[in-house]
Ligand SMILES: NC(=O)C1=CN([C@@H]2O[C@H](COP(=O)(O)OP(=O)(O)OC[C@H]3O[C@@H](n4cnc5c(N)ncnc54)[C@H](O)[C@@H]3O)[C@@H](O)[C@H]2O)C=CC1
């Protein structure tokens with residue numbers, strides 16, 4: 001039976017824990033959640049998770065270690081757990097942005113298998129887009145970790161040098177699309193809807209747009225062509241958005257996020 005320790009149970013660590021249990025990949029009792037102040041984890045303890053502020057103890061009792069602290073908190077954690085990490089027993093999964101597998105091994109030892117994983121917060125509801133990379137894990141362990149994250153969304157295996165790009169597009173991407181939905185609902189209020197109904201309409205419309213692409217396997221522009229009637233109102237609105245930099249601002253934001261993701265760990269040193 002796999003025992004999982006999530007070291008650093010904040011936003012993404014807890015989303016992952018919820019998702020793995022919801023998907024029946026693990027039982028709550030087999031997941032140890034660590035955090036410095038465990039008072040914040042009471043609801044998880046009530047739900048059957050093991051909660052602890054002792055990282056070394058959590059590592060010693062587990063075989064899958066998921067590192068989920070902030071980049072600037074990582075070195076302290078690695079120095080702390082290093083004495084109890086055993087390459088024959090532990091597989092290390094890091095969701096930390098901007099930190100290479102090699103950098104984790106520098107602290108934990110050259111023989112430790114490290115897999116870098118970039119999920120997003122939709123993992124809590126089994127809808128993550130998760131990217132996976134490793135430079136030293138066995139095919140068997142990569143396959144197992146792929147299967148683990150496939151229980152909570154879609155998985156794409158990528159080269160490690162694209163991990164910061166994956167962070168921007170997929171992990172930060174949740175915030176980008178949510179802001180787009182909020183903006184659409186605010187537009188809806190200006191044209192006559194109450195905020196709650198405008199938000200509901202914007203959310204379902206966004207979901208419909210994403211599902212069209214997923215289910216039809218089409219390119220966005222081909223679906224857009226079906227909406228834009230000649231001389232119609234869609235093309236008028238769409239072109240106005242483009243004149244104001246809609247696509248350009250998304251592209252520029254994603255590029256800046258990717259750059260920042262690559263600098264998070266080095267800036268923290
Ligand atoms: N939030 C997101 O959507 C995503 C975050 N990530 C990455 O996951 C990591 C965590 O991000 P968030 O969850 O957003 O941050 P967060 O700040 O919500 O979570 C970090 C947690 O680590 C805990 N922590 C700090 N030092 C600790 C220590 N010594 N021992 C045990 N716990 C400790 C903190 O109390 C906090 O609960 C970051 O490296 C981030 O780059 C990756 C993908 C998505």
Ligand SMILES: O=C(O)[C@@H]1CCC=N1
Pocket residue numbers: 097167171172
């Ligand atoms: O904003 C951040 O730095 C983290 C990494 C990806 C999502 N949240």
